[in-house]
Amino acid sequence: MNLLWRWLTDPASWEGSAGIPARVAEHLAYSASTLVLAALIGIPLGLWIGHTGRGRVLVVNLVNGMRSVPTLGLLFAAVLVLGPLLGGDIAFLVPSIFVLVLLAVPPILAGAYAGVEGVDPGARDAARGMGMSSREVLFRVEVPCALPLIFSGLRSAALQVIATATLAASVSLGGLGRFLIDGQAYRDYGQMAGGALLVAVLAMLVDLVFAVVQRLVVSPGLAPARTSRRAARRAAAAALSPT
Amino acid sequence: MKKHLAILVAATASLALTACGSGDPLASSAPASSAASSGSTVSLVVGSANFPENELLADIYAGALTAKGVQVTTKLNIASRETYVPALKNGEIDLIPEYTGGFSKYLNADADISDEATALASLKSLLPDNLEALEPSKAQDKDSITVTRATADKYNLTTIDDLAPVAGEMVLGGPPEWKNRALGVPGLKKVYGLVFKDFRATDAAGPLTVQALKNGQIQAGNLFTTDPSIKANDFVTLEDTKSFFGAQNVVPVINKAKATPEVVAALNAVSAKLDTDTLATLVTKVVVDKDDAATVASDWLTSVGLA
Amino acid sequence: MKWFLGHLGQVGSLMVNHAVLAVAPLVIGLLLAVPLGWLAQRYRWLRTPLIAGTGLLYTIPSLALFILMPLVLGTGILDPVNVVVALTVYTVALLVRTVADGLASVPQEVLQAATAMGIGNVRRFWSVELPLAVPVIAAGLRVAAVSNVSIVSVAALLGIPQLGSLFTDGFARAFLDPIVVGIIACIVLALVLDLAIIAISRAVTPWRRTQVPA
Structure with a gap:
């Protein structure tokens, strides 16, 4: 505790390109670009699968399968394979983001899919009965109804990515992982504990931001309790894991 | 069919045995009982840092000791000095390949390591009481x-x-x-x-x-x-004109409690045979040719008559 | 492939280590999560602090948790117990919620029927609530098992031998084969654990087999 306090209150910890603000910014940059890319892949795919009912088996297996791929191994493999092809400053960045995106897509995909699939069939039928096209049903009924689960997928992914982005430091990138890896390298427990604490705080703050956005975006008629138990369970199963 | 089954059973059994041999991951890694320090059945744990050459050297030490009937366990790839030195001090590992200059500087930033003799002398004077540096080899890796x-x-x-x-x-x-x-x-x-x-x-x-x-x-x-x-x-x-990186002879550093005469003799024999060119050749086999460090180690030990 | 065939023994023993390091926390974590989940379900006011609190543990990066464990436990730096305890923390974090959800999924009528039959609270928990919650708990356990397998590999950065050692070894030599073999072995191990949990969950809920076809 003392060590942690000393590190956090040392002005040197806060200065320059290796200081806490700079590392937090790097960490957020990695995490945000990962989440945007993963959302661009996961949400449309999840919506499509949920809407059409096609490829359901694929999703379930993919989501479970991806979760079992060890991130560290994948990162090392990606750096060895992609690094020499890329060259320059992106040689380590691209493989790291690639691995993080692979990690983030499954929960986002599962959330979007479960959200659409769990929409009350009555609501869907009513929309069709009102003469909505398949497209309108998707965007005016299913997506709004699926938002709570889409958000829970995004939030799971965000937590997971923020915790895992620390591994990027093991391939010489920045971010909060630097404090963990460097702290380990010179046995500076204060720095390590501080780094871990910052990651946890950052994860909480980001989750809080998502929660606020979710509140603003999601229709008040769609409190999480209203989603079906089956969908909720699926979303719970889509939940995260740190790495 | 029956035969296949038998092979499968045998394979599984041998797998289980190797697993036991490499150490039950849940077994305590505390130092082996002190009774082992007397008599001929010494057992010790060889550690290594997190780079291939050091792992190779640890494998060489382990192979040479095994050949003399010492019971050896390896715990390789333990990050940097900052991590494995505490493990060495508290007895989680007993032996590690080190480098005279590097280890001296780690123990004291002002240590004089400008030539082979002073680097070794510095190391010996700086080591904690329970550790001992044996004969260094001619091999240097700076x-x-x-x-x-x-x-x-x-x-x-x-x-x-x-x-x-x-x-x-x-x-x-x-x-x-x-x-x-x-x-x-x-x-x-x-x-x-x-x-x-x-x-x-x-x-x-x-x-x-x-x-x-x-x-x-x-x-x-x-x-x-x-x-x-x-x-x-x-x-x-770039040439190190001020001898900043100093002399870096490969040297076994061992827990004194485990340094029985036979262990010391086996490790000193390794140091006597090892020089920089040999080490570089062996490292190339591991890093470039992708041979197993353990295999490269045992082949070399055999070729110089130490195993 | 050639590398794999030449290193069957090594991969096998690393896999056994890996399995032990991943499964032990699963068992311990489950044993801890059942009472905690029960508390969260039984006393409503405890639910939020318990679930949010354990959920927070999840945001601690595993590398940090592994390395800081010796400070907390007083264990050695290379002690695999550090890994087991750290993973137990994650397992509990995940399972407390699942156990609470699982217990909540047991229909109220069933509980009332049990009480009406004169079954006491303790026995009702063990013979009615917990068995009926098994499917949900098993789902959470599967997630925990699979993620444990992935997280264990990070311990290679500390020199604790398991399949992750193949990653660090391969990386240090810019050698892809061990890394790929390690990744595949991890996936296989995760799959085996997953199937084992499904099998056990089926075995302890025989009524579901007749009730639910498919």
Whole structure:
């Protein structure tokens, strides 16, 4: 505790390109670009699968399968394979983001899919009965109804990515992982504990931001309790894991 | 069918046996009972740092000791000195291949390591009471400041001194611990007056450092002088005119409680046979030819009659 | 492939280590999560602090948890117990919620029927609530098992031998084969654990087999 306090209150910890603000910014940059890319892949795919009912088996297996791929191994493999092809400053960045995106897509995909699939069939039928096209049903009924689960997928992914982005430091990138890896390298427990604490705080703050956005975006008629138990369970199963 | 089943059973059983042999992961890793320190059945744990050469050396020590009937367990790839030295002090590991100069500087930033004799003397005087340095080998593996051929030509670099006027434009790459180590960024500033634009934590002179040099993410990097990738990439190792990296003879450092005469004899015999060229050749087999360190170690031990 | 065939023994023993390091926390974590989940379900006011609190543990990066464990436990730096305890923390974090959800999924009528039959609270928990919650708990356990397998490999950065050692070894030599073999071995191990949990969950809920076809 003392060590942690000393590190956090040392002005040197806060200065320059290796200081806490700079590392937090790097960490957020990695995490945000990962989440945007993963959302661009996961949400449309999840919506499509949920809407059409096609490829359901694929999703379930993919989501479970991806979760079992060890991130560290994948990162090392990606750096060895992609690094020499890329060259320059992106040689380590691209493989790291690639691995993080692979990690983030499954929960986002599962959330979007479960959200659409769990929409009350009555609501869907009513929309069709009102003469909505398949497209309108998707965007005016299913997506709004699926938002709570889409958000829970995004939030799971965000937590997971923020915790895992620390591994990027093991391939010489920045971010909060630097404090963990460097702290380990010179046995500076204060720095390590501080780094871990910052990651946890950052994860909480980001989750809080998502929660606020979710509140603003999601229709008040769609409190999480209203989603079906089956969908909720699926979303719970889509939940995260740190790495 | 029955035969296949039998083979399967045998294979499973042998798998289980190897698993036991390599140590039950849940078994306590506390030092083996002190009863082992007398008599002929010594058992000890050999550790290594997190780079291939050190693991290879640990395998060589382990092989030489096993050949003498010592019961050996290996715990390889234990990060940096900052991690494994505490493990060595508290008895979690008993023996590790070290480097005279590097270990001295780790123990005391002001240690004199300018030549082989002083480096060894420094190490012996600085080691904690429960540890002992045995006979060093002739083999040396030094840290270095290495640049690409293009960088060397551009700035006309042959020695580390030549870096002084241009270091401000260059990023230095090395293992994370270099940032604070005497034999790292602070020392380079003190001895050579080098202030680099930035320091990038890569890895312990491994593929990240090599790739970062090639990519231009760093302009100068810490590679080991035994590293085959220096030659393979036509890198230039800058001459260490002030003997900053000093003498770095490979030396077994052992827990005194485990240093029985037979253990000492076996390890000293290894040191006597090992020189820099041999070490570099063996490292090349592991890193370039991708042979197993354990196999390379045992082949070499056999070839010199130590196993 | 050639590398794999030449290193069957090594990969096998690393896999056994890996399995032990991943499964032990699963068992311990489950044993801890059942009472905690019960508390969260039984006393409503405890639910939020318990679930949010354990959920927070999840945001601690595993590398940090592994390395800081010796400070907390007083264990050695290379002690695999550090890994087991750290993973137990994650397992509990995940399972407390699942156990609470699982217990909540047991229909109220069933509980009332049990009480009406004169079954006491303790026995009702063990013979009615917990068995009926098994499917949900098993789902959470599967997630925990699979993620444990992935997280264990990070311990290679500390020199604790398991399949992750193949990653660090391969990376240090810029050698892809061991890394790929390690990744595949991890996936296989995760799959085996997953199937084992499904099998066990089926075995302890025989009524579901007749009730639910498919």
